Amino acid sequence: MPCRSLVWFKRDLRLRDHAPLAAAARADAAAGIYLIEPDWLASPEGSSAHVAFALEGLDQLRRALAARGLPLLVEVGEACHVFERLRARFPFDELLSHEETGSGWSFRRDRAVAAWCRRRGVAWTEFPQTGVVRRLPSRDGWARRWQARMDAPPVPTPEAFRGAAGLPLHDLPDLARLGLAPHGKQLQGAGEAPAQATLASFLAHRGHDYLKSISSPLRAERGGSRLSPYLTFGMLSMRQVHQATVAAIGAREEITVRRALRGFAGRLRWHCHFMQKLESQPSLEFRNLARATDGLREGEFDRERFEAWCAGATGYPMVDACMRSLRATGWLNFRMRAMLVSFAAYHLWLHWREPGLFLAGQFLDYEAGIHWSQMQMQSGTTGINTLRMYSPAKQARDHDPGGHFIRRWVPELARVPLPLLAEPWRMDAAQQRAAGCVIGRDYPAPLVEEKAALARARDRLYAVRREPGARAEADAIQGRHGSRRSGLPSTTRRRRRSATPSPQSDLFK
Ligand SMILES: Cc1cc2nc3c(=O)[nH]c(=O)nc-3n(C[C@H](O)[C@H](O)[C@H](O)COP(=O)(O)OP(=O)(O)OC[C@H]3O[C@@H](n4cnc5c(N)ncnc54)[C@H](O)[C@@H]3O)c2cc1C
The missing domain is CATH 1.10.1240 (Methyltransferase, Methionine Synthase (B12-binding Domains); Chain A, domain 1)
Structure with missing residues (x-):
């Protein structure tokens, strides 16, 4: 029986170390496909920058594959519909892809594709490509499995394929044809x-x-x-x-x-x-990991505060500089991402879901598993992590001591003296006039008063952590998700480190 294989490119836009491609090289006829799915384009965490980056990478990949004889189709449409249509021209009996751990919509789509494959008698093989283990029974031994996968020899790159003939290769769509607005960001090169x-x-x-x-x-x-x-x-x-x-x-x-x-x-x-x-635990994209924190912030969402935070207009220069820089480039370093979220969660008391969607659209590297875990961790809803409340002024002093970053991204503050740059509201009227920056007119007054906001956040979160049942829930979360790095049972480790939460321990500063 001849074997006809379709390689479904997902988040694996490369030629090298690519197991589905290597498997397709053994087929009697093969093709590749990349889907631009309406659910992706419509997803609240998606953005035109993500699509632009993928298209730039696809352009190069398509040429590299063509040189080896493999046609790469790029189709706009819902996965099962596109596969069904394609089977009329290319009756593939094998679907090859990498495993994907993505946002909820991709999880639902994978289930629909699995059902479609069963109905059509198509064998779908999914290969792992990271250290993520499907149907993992326990975190014990996970690090060893990660190591074994990472140390295994890379998959050899096929030199040639028996490419399926006569498939229609349309030009790649551009953002306008997909109905997407230009992203306006200076992105790193793709491919x-x-x-x-x-x-x-x-x-x-x-x-x-x-x-x-x-x-x-x-x-x-x-x-x-x-x-x-x-x-x-x-x-x-x-x-x-x-x-x-x-x-x-x-x-x-x-x-x-x-x-x-x-x-x-x-x-x-x-x-x-x-x-x-x-x-x-796919639900962590949508629900608090520690259900003990349910209801803590959800009913108090302040849209005006949220919009000021998104716009980089909170009145806290380090927060605003980070947000504006992220919006312009699609990237920010870890500590400043954590500070942005800590500010949203503790200073502004915003539940993590909406800020998380906004940031996901801004981060070119949006990776659902990292993103939502970090959003929850930096917002204090995992039940197991130390509360880390970053002081934006201290972050500015420690990590932008010359004020270059703030001045670059918040030009309204260009002439504010360095000692006052992180807290410009401390300037008196004469200093504001001299700096050409009147607070409340040229640059916003602080959206909230830091000390009071943090004291309130701390009181409310620690009150929840003291509630009956919160400790048992935290132990269960630790058992399911916690790192086993030190070799000690993780719950024991957590108890030894933070038997009683100390107000000092939360000031990550
Ligand atoms: C709220 C929040 C959301 C985040 N969302 C994402 C996201 O959607 N996608 C993403 O890739 N990273 C995310 N991160 C983690 C981290 O900020 C970025 O990986 C890092 O800033 C990317 O820059 P880099 O490649 O130069 O990192 P480097 O410091 O060079 O790190 C190398 C690689 O290690 C991994 N890595 C680094 N730090 C972390 C971390 N804390 N957790 C998990 N992996 C890490 C990333 O793959 C990164 O590319 C998030 C962090 C926070 C606080």
Whole structure:
């Protein structure tokens, strides 16, 4: 029986280390397909920047595959409908893809495709491509499995395919044809070649001061890897990054460089650790992980505060600079993302779901498993993490001591003296006139008073944590999702560290 294979590209827009492609190279006839799905375009977390980035990567991938004889169709439509139509021209009997741990709409679509495959007698094989384990019974031993997958040899890249003949290859659509507005962001270049170049420059020199660079929004721009969008869209595999990093560590003698790259290597595991949470509990995209925190913020959503936060007009310069920078570039370093969310959750008392949707649309690297886990973690709704309340003024002093980042993104404050730059409302009237920045006219007055807002947030959250049942729930969450890194049973570890929550411990500052 001849075998006809369809490779379904999802978030794996690359040629190298690609198991579905390698399997398709053995078929008697093969084609590739990428779907631009209406559910994706309409999803509240989606954005035209995501689509533009995928299209740029697809353009390169399509040419690389064509040179090897594999046609890559790019179709707009709902998965089962497109597959059904395609079968009339190309009666594929095998569907090959990578596993996907994505937003709710992609989970629902995968279930519909699985049912369609069963009805049509198409064999769908899904290959893992990260450290995420499907149907994981327990977190025990997860790190070992991650290591084994990452250390396995990369999948060889096929040189040639027996491509299916006569398939219609339309031009790639542009944003306007898809009914999407221009995104207006300055994005990093998409595709396998820019991804490889970014990895190479990071390991060769940019990453040598990684641990000292990543907290500052200015220094992390260069000193962080900037690989996140490539990992999200699969323009690099996690295994490629892991193995290149291990090789770079082995090739260097300087202890500081080795330490820096080891710190980076650890974060690659975090990537999968967080994605695993969503894989194991898809509801965390929508519902508080700790149900004890249900109702705490939901009924008090203040839209005006939310809109000021989205616009970068809270009156807190470090928050506003981060938001404006993110909106312009699609990227922000970890600490500043955490600060933005902490500000929304504690200062503004906003439930995480709407801020999370807004940020997902802004982050070019939106990865549902990391994103929603982090949104909940930084908002205090996981029940197991220390509450981290960031002071924007302290973040500015520590990570933008010269005020360059704030002045770049909040030009209204360009002439405010450095000692007052992080808290411009402290300027007296004469200082405001001299700086050409009258608070409340040229730049907003602070949206909330920090000390009172944080005291209230802390009181309410700790009151919930003290409620009967909250501890048992936290233990269950820890057992299901917690890291087992130290080898101690994780619940024991948590109890030893924070038997009673201390108000001091929450000031991450
Ligand atoms: C509220 C919030 C939302 C976030 N949403 C996303 C998201 O949607 N997609 C995303 O890739 N990252 C997300 N992160 C994690 C982190 O901020 C980004 O991975 C990082 O800023 C990307 O820049 P980089 O590639 O230069 O990172 P590097 O510091 O160079 O890290 C290398 C890689 O390790 C992984 N990584 C780094 N930090 C983390 C972390 N804390 N948790 C999990 N993985 C990590 C990422 O894959 C990253 O690309 C979020 C963090 C917060 C606080």
